[in-house]
Amino acid sequence: MLEELRITGLGVIDDTTLHLTPGMNVITGETGAGKTMVVTGLGLLFGGRADAGRVRADPGRAVVEGRLRLKGSLAGAVATRIVEAGAEVDDDGSVLLSRTVTIEGRSRAHVGGRSMPVSVLSELGENVLAVHGQSDQLRLLRPAEQRAALDRFAGPDHEKLLETYRQAYASWRTVVDDLADRRANARARTQEAELLKLGLDEITRVDPQPNEDDDLRAEVQRLEHAEGLRVAAMQAAVALAGGVEVTEDAPDATQLLGTARRTLEAQAQVDASLGDLAARIEEAATLVGDVSAELSTYLSSLDADPARLEEIYERRAALRGLMRKYADDVDGVIAWADNARTRLAVLDSSDELLEELDKERLRQEALVLDLCGRLTAARQEAAGRFSEAVSVELAGLAMPHARVEVAVVERSDGPGPDGADEVELRLLAHPGAPSLPLQKGASGGELSRVMLAIEVVFAGAGGPPTLVFDEVDAGVGGTAAVEIGKRLARLARTHQVLVVTHLPQVAAFADTHLVVAKDTGGAITTSGVRVVQETDRARELSRMLAGLPDSDLGIAHAEELLAVAGKEKRG
Template sequence: MLVELAIKNFAIISSLRLQFHQGMTALTGETGAGKSIIIDAMGLLCGSRGSSDYIREGSNKCSLEGLFELPKSSQLNELLHELGIETEDELLIVQRDISQSGKNICRVNGRTLTLANLRRIGAFLVDIQGQNEHQELLQPDRHLHLLDQFGGQKFHELLERYQQAYEKFQHLNKQMRKIQVNEQSYVQRVDMLHFQQDEIASANLLPNEEEELVEEREKLGNYQKIVDSLAKSYALLTNDEENSLDGIGAALTNMQDIAHLDNEYETISENLQSAFYLLQDAAGDISRQLDSLSFDEGRLEEVNQRLELIRQLKRKYGESIPEILAYYDEIKKELAESAFSEGQLEQLAKEVHIQEQVVWHFAEELHQERKRIARKLAKAIVTELKELYMEYSQFEVRFNNGKKILHENGFDEVEFYLTTNPGEPLKPLVKVASGGELSRMLLALKTIFSQSQGITSIVFDEVDTGVSGRVAQAIAEKIAKIAENSQVLCITHLPQVAAIADYQYYIKKEVSQGRTQTIVSELAPHLRINEIARMLAGAEVTDLTLEHAKELLAMAGH
């Protein structure tokens, strides 16, 4: 469940921190006060797309933070482990910042995540139901997804096995078609890849080889210059007749004789001594270099040929040896996956046929299981609709009996059919349901799913639109029933819904220092009476509406 929500510089909200409870919480207030903004913030924390448009005017960024109790879900635990997210005290802290540049920073328990991974986690935390879900009911291609939600663990394990088999079938089929579409060009490409692979492999390239060869070529190409320079340097330092070492040695002897007479003489003596020893070392190093030098014209030719080979390979396959080797790995992988021969194509065709039979077998199992689930779902929905004053409703999940075409979820195509009037035939839901009936259909589905799925937090964003009277009371009771299994936050304009809630938050706009901002406060019992009376009466609250508000709260047990 959502324990706490903090919002800063988001739309017309300057700064807001809310604490929520288990059970049902109603969010009420005048239209435009900012109720839906709070739901938008929750959606962003769960991975919905955001933009700089959400940032409060005059601010550089908006910040959102949510504290959630960790749902009891093995799937979520596996996901958190996969993403390297540690949990303490069974809590998750979800943070999201959006800057004016449009950059999003998402964190869960301090670990930075991509928006896609935040969305994966958010699916376990909050289920927001609003006008989009109404639209989902009006889209027949989404009905299969809704039906599958009603399936149990056994069904979802079967669906996963089907999807794995289908993915393998698609991969094999794609390989076979790739070969069949253009065998000649395929064979030509394979030949070319083999040639490239052999050419690169025969070169036996080493990652830092080119730099080492260039250095060696420079030395070999400047051999005589190097020998002359070393010889002259050595002679100047060690010549028998007159050399630098003897001169510095003599100077050192003379300065040592007078070093004790003055500190500056002593410093000069020490510097000459250091220079003498350094030059002795340099002379030794030069001598060793002269001894080790040798010139091999054949080796220079080998180096030049090797560098020319590397230049040609770079022109064909990459700008550096590491790039050439990376390309080599790519073509080696492609050849391993796509080596072609008549026998292999025939074998691949057999594998495709066998895998297709496996997929159809799983698809048929899915179909039979869905028919069972559909009957169970239809019965449950009719029961729920009766409790929402749609007593004569009949509901049915109809399967497309046309040509069976495999897709990622089987071959089934389904559509919801409904009739709400006795004697009238069942028709597609999209053609017969009014706004109020859609609200009740959505609540019926959510009641069923919340009992079977154990969703941690459910948000209803004005799903009670288009109803009143006893239907409004029935919807209120239905939402309260859902709150027995899940935390429920409900934006509503219906006093019946607000009254039945365990808690009520009042949302209003205020102008402070010339700026509009949203204020949210949890209502004490006596303030709930006034707010529900306002919802009943509109602009003018009378003693009668206050009594009616008290009666609604009393009926709800408050």
């Protein structure tokens, strides 16, 4: 929902802020006051084409800012897109959007204070706003949107069926594309597979082990310095043995420490501090004993076998040969081999595999075609219900003989991601008239009313939460105008609705009434927007009724109109 819209330097609007509310917001004002600039500003804010001709010479740039409140079913998707673009949603669940256009035609966009491509605003606009007007590219005139809208109208069971179809279609296309690629590139795949097999055979013969190059490097270093290591270990063992030749009968450091401990313990009853020292000596004796044992083991493990050293040299040479070809280290070589095995499975173009894939393709194709048929039947049933509902709405909008049909026709290129159907909304303006696409079968004013009827029928079936109608009441009046007001009010129960109108019968149904007024007091004409309530609102409706805002009769008529509209809304 759009909470606030500020427009600066656009057309006749110098600087004004619109505070918008949930429900139905109506914008009125005299001809030329700048009502259209509000819709133009909304278009700019959501990525519309920038027209430098509408920028005021002073200050030389137009700025449109809007605060978007994210809530409802679309909040998650919109917030995700904002975060993906590099911006953030405020803690209160809102985000500030802005668009700047200079008099030279340069344009900038910001989302959440971060500079963005204008395309990001366009993407957000497709999710949160739909503008219906005589000069707009209407959302529901796009075939893809017509199909999506009909799918939403068809109901939750249909949407579940559509999701099942999309998953089946994606699986089927994966198999089809895989099979086609294997057949079309069989020779290249075979050549690549042969090269991979050669590499795998070479690696398999050597059979490298994880971290083997590091382990062999450490072993070589020990073997090459075996004599120096043996001397060092022997000298340490001699030192622990008391500086004499190491023999079975020679007392070692452990025995000497044991003698010292026992001597101190004998006098510990006289002085307890000697007992503490004895305990510490016992700890030292244990450590020395462990070191002596490990030195003995180390000496027995030293191997200066030249044959083993030569064997390691050869093994390291073989590993280096693999690393030159496949990776920087042994672990990388092992990873290359694993990837090669996986790739070989992908490259398999054997007749047996191709036959299996073809069977799978046929199986999944049958499932896709079955789901396609069910989707088509569901769409045709929904199309009939939708056509009847829209035609009933049109009867109350001064188009009693018009009828909207939904054509569900088979795609010429077979099943696609959304089924095998093309959906097109068509209008029969009167009995005997040809059935034409909406944009060809209706005039500007009629098209706006058709869009209103369609949106009323689609209300509650998803789509953008904010709907804008610009001059939706063109060419109508009297009872038809009241009916338009009723339908907009009904639509406002589930959507935020913004209506630019010149009809008091429509404006009377508003929850918030905004008036665009010109100020001609200065050298340059400017316009501002204000909210009107109670007496001021009745005066505005009186102006719209008879051009006499101060007429007692006109005000009385306006108050009666407000009372009738209020009763209709409550009912």
